[in-house]
Amino acid sequence: FWATPGLSNKLSVLWKGPGWAPGKPRLGCIEDIPKVKFPEPKYDSKVPTLWSIYTAVHFVLALILFQEVFAVSKVLSTAAVLGKILFVVWTLVSVAAIMDRKPSAPLVDVTRCVTYLLVDMATRMSGSSMVFLPSPIMNAMSVWYLMSVLIWGIAILA
Numbered sequence: 001f002w003a004t005p006g007l008s009n010k011l012s013v014l015w016k017g018p019g020w021a022p023g024k025p026r027l028g029c030i031e032d033i034p035k036v037k038f039p040e041p042k043y044d045s046k047v048p049t050l051w052s053i054y055t056a057v058h059f060v061l062a063l064i065l066f067q068e069v070f071a072v073s074k075v076l077s078t079a080a081v082l083g084k085i086l087f088v089v090w091t092l093v094s095v096a097a098i099m100d101r102k103p104s105a106p107l108v109d110v111t112r113c114v115t116y117l118l119v120d121m122a123t124r125m126s127g128s129s130m131v132f133l134p135s136p137i138m139n140a141m142s143v144w145y146l147m148s149v150l151i152w153g154i155a156i157l158a
Helices: 007-015 049-072 078-099 105-126 135-157
Strands: none
Touching: 049 078, 049 135, 078 105, 105 135
16 A cells, blocks of 8 residues: 555555556456465364363453443543453453464463452552442452463463
8 A cells, every 4th residue: 555656546555456556457457366275274273171261251250340341430430441441352352362372372361360460459459449349259350360370370381
């Protein structure tokens, strides 16, 4: 796009399709299309059952946090709501990275879990009313995130 000269050609790249270039027909040349290899290999990243359970628990915790955001959004500041929503998105990215077996998954998830623990500790110490979940649920979430950090520590060191 950036290498294409002229404004009208730049707009044509956007509207005429991915195969178009100056001097080519509207949809590009058929010769430029690569040959498709058949059958395409199936994408299937095998994840151990324990990691599937781990990600399922974190996904459920993200759903709980998302429900809490809606329940208390009128009471919290915009920054607090935005922070909670960004944490939910971070959780979904982390779950996807684990399920895809990306090399960055351990770092992404352990930093997310440590961040949760630090924010939770700061919130509890300040006596802030940012959290409206019952205390036993919050305690269970803190224990789970602490266990998650320990699980990642063992997995990284092993």
